[in-house]
């Protein structure tokens with residue numbers, strides 16, 4: 001199943017490293033794969049677990065994101081209520097809140113520079129501002145304490161201009177995403193097989209063989225944590241996730257730090273934060289380049305990067321014409337309804353996949369790893385986890401057109 005067109009010569013096969021046999025092999029060393037390994041360790045310490053990764057830990061979106069630890073499904077709670085219904089929007093909020101709590105209680109937050117700063121959802125237009133205001137009482141009722149900040153105070157607080165109002169979410173936070181993934185992987189004590197690109201997954205009696213150019217990995221169960229890359233290995237699952245590119249930039253450190261919270265603006269189409277050393281990180285502008293920002297090409301474009309700089313120019317006068325020291329891109333996995341999913345791998349009993357984090361993987365990821373581990377071990381799932389079962393699409397298929405756009409980073 002699912003070879004990517006690569007073959008191995010007789011000589012290459014002769015020269016391969018010895019086969020590895022484990023109980024559970026996780027394919028993909030991003031946040032989801034490593035979190036799943038962590039929870040497998042907690043739930044079944046005796047299981048032999050390997051993380052099989054094409055490049056190195058956090059090589060994908062997990063190591064390229066902005067490090068915003070947001071709460072909820074996206075920037076707009078009312079949008080979530082409309083899209084998923086009031087009950088599901090509430091359950092999703094609580095799922096992400098639990099994710100945030102687990103990161104702080106299970107792990108060592110200083111290892112990944114967790115800043116418990118709160119976060120801001122900032123309106124870029126009067127309409128958005130109105131929706132944010134509408135959300136306040138609804139969110140409070142639903143157990144999500146937030147505060148509305150009027151336009152003048154928002155601009156003052158951000159030392160910015162031309163923004164409308166904002167929602168302050170006290171439980172929002174920011175972190176170093178590469179350090180997070182490495183920390184979780186180390187805590188999982190799983191064997192990490194880096195530079196092992198899985199080119200095929202083959203059922204072999206009761207076991208599953210993962211074929212990589214370096215060696216074969218034999219496992220009792222396989223968990224595919226590939227997000228955007230899932231359809232490249234298992235084309236039959238392509239209806240659940242599609243690749244969408246996001247771009248970011250980082251300035252040289254600025255003389256002072258004025259931004260102490262991550263700010264998500266313009267319906268989440270821009271996101272900006274500043275590190276303690278003064279470096280400003282900015283991503284977004286994808287909505288201005290939708291046709292180009294799809295697929296797997298890991299490259300930045302001049303046009304989009306110009307729009308990111310134009311945003312700085314318009315909103316942050318103190319940052320006009322900053323020196324940009326780094327620009328990069330990453331591949332997100334968008335799902336048909338904006339929510340991540342887990343499901344069974346067709347043809348491989350006992351094996352599962354998770355994908356479709358749609359630009360919000362940090363908000364769900366660590367908790368989602370627990371769900372995937374529980375699914376794999378046949379344990380009962382925590383409240384709210386059924387929201388993510390991929391079979392929801394079978395019911396919805398007749399109604400929804402797949403891959404209708406949702407706002408996200």
Ligand SMILES: Cc1cc2nc3c(=O)[nH]c(=O)nc-3n(C[C@H](O)[C@H](O)[C@H](O)COP(=O)(O)OP(=O)(O)OC[C@H]3O[C@@H](n4cnc5c(N)ncnc54)[C@H](O)[C@@H]3O)c2cc1C
Pocket residue numbers: 027028029030031032033052053054055056057058059060061062063064065066067068069070196197198199225226227228229233245246247248283329330331332333355357358359360361362363364409
């Ligand atoms: C620029 C950018 C900014 C973002 N900002 C945020 C943010 O601030 N907050 C937030 O919540 N989310 C953000 N996201 C989204 C978030 O990063 C993702 O949702 C999350 O990292 C997904 O994690 P993952 O482990 O599922 O996927 P990935 O991190 O993509 O991991 C998949 C792994 O699989 C490996 N792989 C692929 N094919 C194979 C193969 N055949 N064999 C073996 N290994 C393979 C890849 O190398 C990769 O390491 C952002 C994304 C991007 C790109």
